[in-house]
Amino acid sequence: MKSLLVYYDPELTTKLEDIPIPSYNEDEVLIKVVIAGSNPKDWKHPMPQYFNSKLNQGDDVGGVVAAVGANVQHFRPGDRVAGFHQMNTPRGTYAEYTVCPAHTVFHIPASMSFEEAATIPLAAFTAAVGLYRNLLFPLPTTLPSSTANSPPAPKTPLIINGAASSVGHFAAQLARLNPSIRPIIGLASAASRPAALESGCDIVIDYRSPSATVIAELTDALGGAECSHVFDAVNSVQSLAYLLPVIRSEGGRYTCTTGLRSAGIYTKKEGEVEQAELLERKGVWFKQIWVGSVHDDVVGGGRVFGGEVARLFEALVGEGRLRGLPGRVVDGLERVEEALVGMRSGGKEWRGKVGVRV
Missing domain, CATH: 3.90.180.10 (Medium-chain alcohol dehydrogenases, catalytic domain)
Incomplete structure (x- = not known):
């Protein structure tokens, strides 16, 4: 062959x-x-x-x-x-x-x-590892904690950075299956907004806007609260400029699709701060998604x-x-x-x- x-x-x-x-x-x-x-x-x-x-x-x-x-x-x-x-x-x-x-x-x-x-396969398994193993959301097959005699389960917001990317597309679809994950806030370009909405995002914010504008729109979408769950499908130091201000420092979880430390893969320029350092300073739990873990x-x-x-x-x-x-x-x-x-x-x-x- x-x-x-x-x-x-x-x-x-x-x-x-x-x-x-x-x-x-x-x-x-x-x-x-x-x-x-x-x-x-x-x-x-x-x-x-x-x-x-x-x-x-x-x-x-x-x-x-x-x-x-x-x-x-x-x-x-x-x-x-x-x-x-x-x-x-x-x-x-x-x-x-x-x-x-x-x-x-x-x-x-x-x-x-x-x-x-x-x-x-690869992109969807990546989304699943990020949502269920790293961010600790329950699988859609898990029974909700609320019953007919108890109040509804509280809603948990989710931010998906790169919501129109391949992995973001599947992360939004899978998150949408759980009604307690709301709102699903996507970050994508203005041109990709329709695709991100179709995938399952409730709100889509243009990440290309100035950081101050993105932070304000994220804060508004979160109702003024901080977010405990961030799925970063296009992670970079630049994206943390608008994500870190809205991530909860105590109990916040951040997962991403590429390496957080240079580890010899890229040359770190003098004065450059890696993503891991920024997240550590904030006190956020973080982990890269390794899709190969399903094997x-x-x-x-x-x-x-x-x-x-x-x-x-x-x-x-x-x-x-x-x-x-x-x-x-x-x-x-x-x-x-x-x-x-x-x-x-x-x-x-x-x-x-x-x-x-x-």
């Missing part, structure tokens, strides 16, 4: 290989790839200052089950599925066949295209959570309550390099999700 390596030598490079169809273990699913989804991590992770890896970097897939391991009971050959491949390991989705752990695969309905399905094999840990969330996704896509993202689809593994370079450069035509038709 055809499989694509992604690496730096010294610039971003891809190499198409002919290799055997990959083997799979008793807890894995072999999937015939129809669409492989691309993510920013696909060009970031092989960088020398990250993992310096040379492998098939694809992790999102929409396709058809070709075979299942001996312990797999939920899937059978011919099923239409979306799956999240284990990051930074071989047998990725930039190939004719890929292997995913069964617990991060979910069925998709006939009404959902493979193109849409391939936009969901961690620890007792009661990531795999259990990942499996529970995958079944939730399966139910939601079947009911039409979890939707993928619009994006561009290119034909052929040969065009992955073009797509990744375009995504890295920020070119307008490559913004959003990019799928590769295999």
